[in-house]
Amino acid sequence: MTDIILHHYDISPYSEKVRTGLGLKGLAWASVELPVIMPKPNLTALTGGYRKTPVLQIGADIYCDSQLIMRELERRYPTPSFYPAGHGAADALAWWAEKTTFSPAVSIAFAKRPDALPEGFLEDRAKFSGRNIDPIAMMAAVPNLLDQLRAHFDWLDQTLADGRSFLQGPAAGLADLAAYHPVWFLRQNFGSAAAPLDGFPRLLTWAERIAAIGHGSRSQMSAQQALDVARDATSIARATVDPQDPIGRKPGQTVTVTPDDTGRDPVVGELVASDVHEIVIRRSDREIGEVCVHFPRAGFVVAPA
Ligand SMILES: N[C@@H](CCC(=O)N[C@@H](CS)C(=O)NCC(=O)O)C(=O)O
Incomplete structure (x- = not known):
């Protein structure tokens, strides 16, 4: 069974970006179908309130926003690269x-x-x-x-x-x-x-050329199975200090992380790790226990809770 779980719905454009990314890397993944409108209780149990589509889950690590999802896929599966002409541009x-x-x-x-x-x-x-x-x-x-x-x-x-x-x-x-x-x-x-x-x-x-890339190998998974996976797994995140953090944030602090554009539902958690492009917070859910939720930095507001 694959470890990659994508929470998405078929008509979502940002999900199509990730599905095609999974295709480009030739990956097998499990598809959990999200409702198109709120409420999305199974998703927010994992994210702590973030409601946007798509969300990637690998065990007890939850990756919000396609920007960070693509970054994580590149980190775990570097070949073929999303960056054939380098990073930055x-x-x-x-x-x-x-x-x-x-x-x-x-x-x-x-x-x-x-x-x-x-x-x-x-x-x-x-x-x-x-x-x-x-x-x-x-x-x-x-x-x-x-x-x-x-x-x-x-x-x-x-x-x-x-x-x-x-x-x-x-x-x-x-x-x-x-x-x-x-x-x-x-x-x-x-x-x-x-x-x-x-x-x-x-x-x-x-x-047409991009469409031909396809979506990799997709299988079905229920939302309950995805919650079970989170409950039975342990996050890979480790406490890491960002020496360059502009305001000296440290692991252990309680913060909120909120998108700065749409779906501005804050997620509260304990800061575990952060760097220039990612922030990881730990939170606990009654049903699934502890998970780590990962967000990008660009486009998100991190504030003390
Ligand atoms: N910056 C986000 C944007 C995601 C986004 O806006 N997704 C749309 C669907 S394509 C959405 O969340 N719509 C509301 C919803 O699905 O609840 C990302 O890159 O993932």
């Missing part, structure tokens, strides 16, 4: 691409495909984003969202202009997978040449 490119195109892509689908949304979805996403979601205003915003996507897609398309297969050269990497998932979502909802992708044939061919 790949991470920055990934951050820019998904942060600028995910929100317009999903907003267009929410406005134009209400038929595809489950009951209670817009109310749930209003709470999730902290904004009022009005279907009429959403529809009125579509032309501008298409303009925004077209501008960003053009930059991606220009990057492929010299005939390279992937954004940073001949091999697919993190930047491709991050740029791909909003494109995938548009194509899922509006067909393979969905606007404004129809203006970018190079980008469409690139998307």
Whole structure:
């Protein structure tokens, strides 16, 4: 049986980024299907309140946010690498691409495909984003969202202009997978040449190449089985001081960790380890006992509890 458990749902773009990452590394993994809207009691038992999709579980270690999930997959399974052209630029490119195109892509689908949304979805996403979601205003915003996507897609398309297969050269990497998932979502909802992708044939061919990577080897697991795995395992995290921490945080301190954009549910725990790109906190749940929850640093607020 595989140790890798992905908590996700099929229509989630950020999950598609991770599923394709698992495919690129040729990994076997267990799929736990999450509800698309709250409540998600089995997930929050593991995370302590973090509700976003996807979450990776390996034993009693819970990795939140696709940024950190990809980092952990790279650490545990370095070959083939998500970084065929090195670190730094790949991470920055990934951050820019998904942060600028995910929100317009999903907003267009929410406005134009209400038929595809489950009951209670817009109310749930209003709470999730902290904004009022009005279907009429959403529809009125579509032309501008298409303009925004077209501008960003053009930059991606220009990057492929010299005939390279992937954004940073001949091999697919993190930047491709991050740029791909909003494109995938548009194509899922509006067909393979969905606007404004129809203006970018190079980008469409690139998307086909990424789709061909696949998802690795997926098997089913129930949420209860995943909780049992967490309960029966011990975390791999070890107390580590970050000598460069800008405000001198130390293992043993109680902190909250909260996303700085959407789904801002704080998770409270005892700091175990941290560095420039990761913070690990330990928490206890009545049903599963102790787990360590891992978060990225970029995009998260760490505060004393
Ligand atoms: N920065 C997060 C973003 C994740 C995200 O926004 N995921 C969406 C689904 S693709 C989500 O959580 N939606 C609300 C939900 O599933 O409850 C990541 O990289 O994982």
